[in-house]
Amino acid sequence: xxxxxxxxxxxxxxxxxxxxxxxxxxxxxxxxxxxxxxxxxxxxxxxxxxxxxxxxxxxxxxxxxxxxxxxxxxxxxxxxxxxxxxxxxxxxxxxxxxxxxxxxxxxxxxxxxxxxxxxxxxxxxxxxxxxxxx
Amino acid sequence: xxxxxxxxxxxxxxxxxxxxxxxxxxxxxxxxxxxxxxxxxxxxxxxxxxxxxxxxxxxxxxxxxxxxxxxxxxxxxxxxxxxxxxxxxxxxxxxxxxxxxxxxxxxxxxxxxxxxxxxxxxxxxxxxxxxxxxxxxxxxxxxxxxxxxxxxxxxxxxxxxxxxxxxxxxxxxxxxxxxxxxxxxxxxxxxxxxxxxxxxxxxxxxxxxxxxxxxxxxxxxxxxxxxxxxxxxxxxxxxxxxxxxxxxxxxxxxxxxxxxxxxxxxxxxxxxxxxxxxxxxxxxxxxxxxxxxxxxxxxxxxxxxxxxxxxxxxxxxxxxxxxxxxxxxxxxxxxxxxxxxxxxxxxxxxxxxxxxxxxxxxxxxxxxxxxxxxxxxxxxxxxxxxxxxxxxxxxxxxxxxxxxxxxxxxxxxxxxxxxxxxxxxxxxxx
Numbered sequence: 001x002x003x004x005x006x007x008x009x010x011x012x013x014x015x016x017x018x019x020x021x022x023x024x025x026x027x028x029x030x031x032x033x034x035x036x037x038x039x040x041x042x043x044x045x046x047x048x049x050x051x052x053x054x055x056x057x058x059x060x061x062x063x064x065x066x067x068x069x070x071x072x073x074x075x076x077x078x079x080x081x082x083x084x085x086x087x088x089x090x091x092x093x094x095x096x097x098x099x100x101x102x103x104x105x106x107x108x109x110x111x112x113x114x115x116x117x118x119x120x121x122x123x124x125x126x127x128x129x130x131x132x133x134x
Numbered sequence: 135x136x137x138x139x140x141x142x143x144x145x146x147x148x149x150x151x152x153x154x155x156x157x158x159x160x161x162x163x164x165x166x167x168x169x170x171x172x173x174x175x176x177x178x179x180x181x182x183x184x185x186x187x188x189x190x191x192x193x194x195x196x197x198x199x200x201x202x203x204x205x206x207x208x209x210x211x212x213x214x215x216x217x218x219x220x221x222x223x224x225x226x227x228x229x230x231x232x233x234x235x236x237x238x239x240x241x242x243x244x245x246x247x248x249x250x251x252x253x254x255x256x257x258x259x260x261x262x263x264x265x266x267x268x269x270x271x272x273x274x275x276x277x278x279x280x281x282x283x284x285x286x287x288x289x290x291x292x293x294x295x296x297x298x299x300x301x302x303x304x305x306x307x308x309x310x311x312x313x314x315x316x317x318x319x320x321x322x323x324x325x326x327x328x329x330x331x332x333x334x335x336x337x338x339x340x341x342x343x344x345x346x347x348x349x350x351x352x353x354x355x356x357x358x359x360x361x362x363x364x365x366x367x368x369x370x371x372x373x374x375x376x377x378x379x380x381x382x383x384x385x386x387x388x389x390x391x392x393x394x395x396x397x398x399x400x401x402x403x404x405x406x407x408x409x410x411x412x413x414x415x416x417x418x419x420x421x422x423x424x425x426x427x428x429x430x431x432x433x434x435x436x437x438x439x440x441x442x443x444x445x446x447x448x449x450x451x452x453x454x455x456x457x458x459x460x461x462x463x464x465x466x467x468x469x470x471x472x473x474x475x476x477x478x479x480x481x482x483x484x485x486x487x488x489x490x491x492x493x494x495x496x497x498x499x500x501x502x503x504x505x506x507x508x509x510x511x512x513x514x515x516x517x518x519x520x521x522x523x524x525x526x527x528x529x530x531x532x533x534x535x536x537x538x539x540x541x542x543x544x545x546x547x548x549x550x551x552x553x554x555x556x557x558x559x560x561x562x563x564x
Contacts, residue, residue, distance in 0.1 A: 034444040036358045043235045093175045096237040098356040098409060101173050101442040 005124065009059040013124055016056050019049035020084070020110075020117040023091075027110045031103060039102065042110070043095045050088050053117065057081040060124070073123060080120035087113045161416045162516045166460035168435060171410035178412055178496045181248035192523040197478070200521065200562045203263075203270045208255030211332065212390070212469065214286035218308050221261045221270070227254030228282030228298035228331035234357065248493065256280050258295065260311060277304060277313040285335025285391070287344065289373060296333035296346055299325035301371060320344070321376035324364040327351045330405075332468075336391035337373065339398045344371040345381060345422075347388030347402060354407050354442045355431045366430045368402065368422055384428035384454060390470040392485070394421075397511060403467035403487055404457065406434060410442075412495040413463045419470065419487060419506055419513065420457035429454035459513040464492035465500035473505070484508040486520060521562065 005013070022045040030038035060078040067074060091109040095102045161167060194200045207225055214222045233239050257280060262272035277283075277295070285296030293306040295317065302317035323333055323346060330349025337344055350366035351357050368388055370381035387405040394401055400422045406415035407430070415434040427450060429436065431443045436456035439446070461467055469488030473481050484507040491501035501524040504517035 034359075036356060040234050043237070047236050090175070092236070096235070097173055097442070098352070098354045099442045100444045101354075101409070103444075 005063065006059065009056065009063065010125075012052055012056040012059055013121055015052040016049060016081075016084075017117050017121050019045045019052055020088070020114045023049060023088075024110045024114040027107045031107050034100075036099060039095065039099075042106075043092070046088060046092050046095060049113075049117075050085060050092065053081060053085045053088060056120075057085055077120055077123045080116050080123065084113050084116035084120060087116065160516075161413060161460050161462045163460060163513070164456075164458060166416050166435070168415075168438060169411060169413050171414055171440070174409065174411070177409045177494055179244070179493055180496055180498050181244060181493055182491060182498070182501075190523070192521050194521055194562050195480075195519075198562050201268065203268075204259070204261050204273065207259060208252055208257070209250065210259075211284045212286050212334070214288060216288060216306075216308075219263065220309075222276060222286055222293075223259045223261065224280075224283040224286055224295065225255030225257055225259060226280065226282035226284065226298075228284075229328045230325070230331075231327050231329045231351075231357075245493065254282060256282060258283060258286075258313075262311075272311070274311045276311070277317065280317075282331060284332045285346065287335050287337040289337045289341040292373075294320065294335060294337065294344055294373070296323070296335040298328055298331045298333055299323055301333075301335070301344060301346060301376075319376075320373070321371055321378055323369075324348055327357060327361055329357065329361075330365075330387045332387075332389055334389055334391045334402070336393055336400060338400075339393050342373060344373050345369065345391050345400055346371060346378075347385070347391050349387035349389070349405075350430060353409065354440060362431070368400070370424075381424055382422045382426045382428065384426075384430045384432075384450075385422070386430040388422075389468045390488075391422075392470050392472055394511065395472050395474065399511075401470060401472075401485070403461070403470045404428070405466055405468075406463070407431075407440065408464070408494040410440070411463075412497070416460035416463045417465050417467050418457040418461055419459045419467070419485060423455070426455050427453045428457060435460075459506065461487060461489070461504070461506075461517065462499055464494050466490035466492060467500075469503075480518075481505050481520070484513075487517070491524070 023042045026038045026042040026045065030036070030042065057078060060074065060081055064074045064078055087109055091106060091113060094106045094109060192200055204223070207223060209225050209227050211224045211226060213224070216222060233242060257278040258276040260272075260274045260276040261270040263270045264272060280295065280297050280302070281300075282298035283295050284298065287294045288306065291306050293304040295302050295304065300322045301320040303320050304313045304317050305315075329351045332349060334347035335344060346369045348365055348367055348369060351361040355362060366386050367383040368381045368385060368391070369378045371378040385402065385404050386407060388402040389405055390403050392401050393399065401419065402422050403417070403419050405417050420428075431440060432447050433439050433451045433454045437451050437454055439451055466489060467487050468490045471486045473484050473486060475482045484505050486503055486505055488503050489500035492499045502519055503521035505520045506513050506517050507515045
């Protein structure tokens with residue numbers, strides 16, 4: 001029934017999760033050390049994560065349309081990606097606050113966004129794997 | 135899913151709440167009302183739109199006249215009136231700050247819209263009105279190939295110039311039109327990054343010491359604590375040997391220094407931190423007390439802790455003293471000059487302060503030259519507008535959107551020189 005994800009779609013998805021994880025880990029490092037360079041890394045990875053996440057969401061939307069929107073799971077998949085994107089975008093503005101102004105809200109958002117991307121990746125690839133089996 | 139969308143709603147609501155209005159702008163004097171700080175998802179901004187003067191002129195009080203005495207300057211900064219009435223204008227633009235974050239990239243783009251595209255002159259221009267008719271017919275490059283010169287001071291026959299990386303010295307004889315040679319370095323100054331690059335300068339009343347204002351390397355330590363070594367302070371420099379020490383610290387960006395006439399007191403105008411609200415933190419005019427700590431970065435206006443700074447330092451906060459006189463938040467004072475009785479009764483005792491104008495406010499403030507009246511050597515009363523009209527109808531800005539300070543002309547012709555703008559120098563006469 002369902003086709004596996006297009007390789008380009010997988011590349012975009014596979015790029016999203018390490019970037020969001022990177023934001024999370026560098027935010028934890030900044031939270032623990034006050035070393036502002038960690039926050040600079042986090043801010044850039046957040047931009048990268050938004051680009052990849054946004055493109056993945058676009059790929060998911062295209063995939064959903066091509067699957068005639070029948071798969072309920074692909075709707076969840078898309079919504080998770082969109083939620084991660086919006087939260088990441090807010091987080092980017094939070095991270096634009098100077099020095100500790102981004103904390104602790106920035107870290108909280110990084111945790112939630114990383115979890116959302118994790119869930120989206122799980123759902124996306126799980127679906128895809130099932131599609132392959134079918 | 136529901137959870138995440140609810141959270142999203144909360145975040146959006148928080149975003150909306152963050153966009154407050156900026157009500158009360160009157161934060162003047164020794165104990166300004168300080169609202170609670172609030173973080174904004176997007177800092178409130180209004181970027182000046184540079185425009186040409188055309189036939190327009192800034193306004194001055196009745197009985198005074200203002201006229202441009204030089205145009206086409208390459209980013210004029212501080213001025214110095216020499217004993218014979220000649221005027222030196224330092225022209226330049228400095229800073230080496232790399233763009234470290236996505237915010238730096240975006241902010242640079244936005245702020246570039248409000249600034250002149252003219253390249254800094256890296257020179258001192260000399261202007262002379264030999265016959266006293268108000269036209270400065272002589273114009274020479276007194277010195278060139280300087281590195282973003284800013285502060286100027288004359289002690290006897292020695293002219294000191296604060297470049298963005300060093301204090302240098304020229305020999306100067308009365309009436310000289312060009313420097314007689316390359317300058318001698320008195321002492322190097324901290325110049326790495328140079329986020330706030332302007333090095334303000336004043337000489338002590340006896341001429342033995344120089345004071346140099348060194349701005350911070352960030353708004354509020356976002357470039358890291360090590361970048362702030364030897365920053366946000368005023369140095370005292372032995373004019374003869376170049377030996378130096380911190381004279382006062384915790385002054386975020388001391389953009390202009392002056393000795394109050396008839397005293398030995400050093401005064402400064404200082405630009406305070408941004409992005410905690412339209413009415414925080416007031417920029418100020420203060421006497422600079424030797425050994426004092428004025429709060430930056432840990433606290434503002436005395437002991438009001440800034441939570442954006444980590445690690446915290448309660449000991450430093452406990453030491454912090456409040457400055458003398460608030461000029462209002464975000465006015466961005468860039469020049470200070472004490473007045474003299476020749477300026478007329480209303481402006482006889484006090485200090486003129488040039489205000490570059492705000493970016494971090496929805497309703498712009500500054501963009502004018504104000505007079506802070508003094509009584510018995512202390513500020514007494516609200517600032518009085520002296521030169522206005524740099525900003526017209528909210529969005530239209532004269533070229534003079536950038537008034538870069540002021541200098542008193544202490545000669546018999548009773549003139550006051552006020553310079554401004556990206557390209558002009560003008561003079562106020564009585």
